[in-house]
Amino acid sequence: AQSVTQPDIHITVSEGASLELRCNYSYGATPYLFWYVQSPGQGLQLLLKYFSGDTLVQGIKGFEAEFKRSQSSFNLRKPSVHWSDAAEYFCAVGASGGYNKLIFGAGTRLAVHP
Amino acid sequence: NAGVTQTPKFRVLKTGQSMTLLCAQDMNHEYMYWYRQDPGMGLRLIHYSVGEGTTAKGEVPDGYNVSRLKKQNFLLGLESAAPSQTSVYFCASTIRGQPQHFGDGTRLSIL
Numbered sequence: 001a002q003s004v005t006q007p008d009i010h011i012t013v014s015e016g017a018s019l020e021l022r023c024n025y026s027y028g029a030t031p032y033l034f035w036y037v038q039s040p041g042q043g044l045q046l047l048l049k050y051f052s053g054d055t056l057v058q059g060i061k062g063f064e065a066e067f068k069r070s071q072s073s074f075n076l077r078k079p080s081v082h083w084s085d086a087a088e089y090f091c092a093v094g095a096s097g098g099y100n101k102l103i104f105g106a107g108t109r110l111a112v113h114p
Numbered sequence: 115n116a117g118v119t120q121t122p123k124f125r126v127l128k129t130g131q132s133m134t135l136l137c138a139q140d141m142n143h144e145y146m147y148w149y150r151q152d153p154g155m156g157l158r159l160i161h162y163s164v165g166e167g168t169t170a171k172g173e174v175p176d177g178y179n180v181s182r183l184k185k186q187n188f189l190l191g192l193e194s195a196a197p198s199q200t201s202v203y204f205c206a207s208t209i210r211g212q213p214q215h216f217g218d219g220t221r222l223s224i225l
Contacts, residue, residue, distance in 0.1 A: 004156075009154070034213060041219075043217050044204070044206075046214075046215075099162065099164045099170075099210075100211070102157075102214065104158070106155055
């Protein structure tokens with residue numbers, strides 16, 4: 001069965017520190033992979049996506065993610081976190097065919113200390 | 115360009131009442147989706163539609179019905195609301211091979 005695991009429910013970092021949010025997936029075929037961010041009371045905003053090609057993808061707001069097929073992982077990174085990055089982050093996997101249905105992880109809530 | 119618009123933003127219902135949530139998109143997207151978001155569980159797909167007049171069940175369809183009479187609108191109905199349906203509901207839309215665009219959500223409480 002398809003699934004997405006985000007092992008860290010909560011993460012706290014200091015402003016200016018580096019960040020890595022983990023995502024592991026289980027999917028039988030070639031996956032599409034996404035990271036979304038959700039600010040309180042808001043909808044989900046796409047940070048970045050991986051469909052094919054270069055396994056290191058760049059997104060908005062200075063985020064990047066690396067697809068590692070051997071580890072079934074798609075971890076999100078940022079070299080220097082800003083206070084405005086405090087939010088909840090969701091990893092999602094979708095089918096490379098079909099109707100773009102997504103399976104979401106449970107999310108990681110990021111807090112940023114000044 | 116409003117994107118994906120959900121109506122209403124908040125609603126409180128009593129157990130057994132019915133209501134309809136409306137999702138409207140102005141991007142001419144073929145695919146539309148309804149999710150529910152519960153603490154610690156991420157988003158779970160309720161129903162989806164791949165075109166006008168078509169609907170299909172997602173991961174958690176029980177207790178919900180949907181309709182897509184017009185391409186731009188996707189309605190989610192609760193015929194007899196239950197406290198277990200207290201949640202935040204998100205609508206999304208997209209075209210084939212592209213990421214989904216999300217609305218801002220509807221917060222629904224059932225007493």
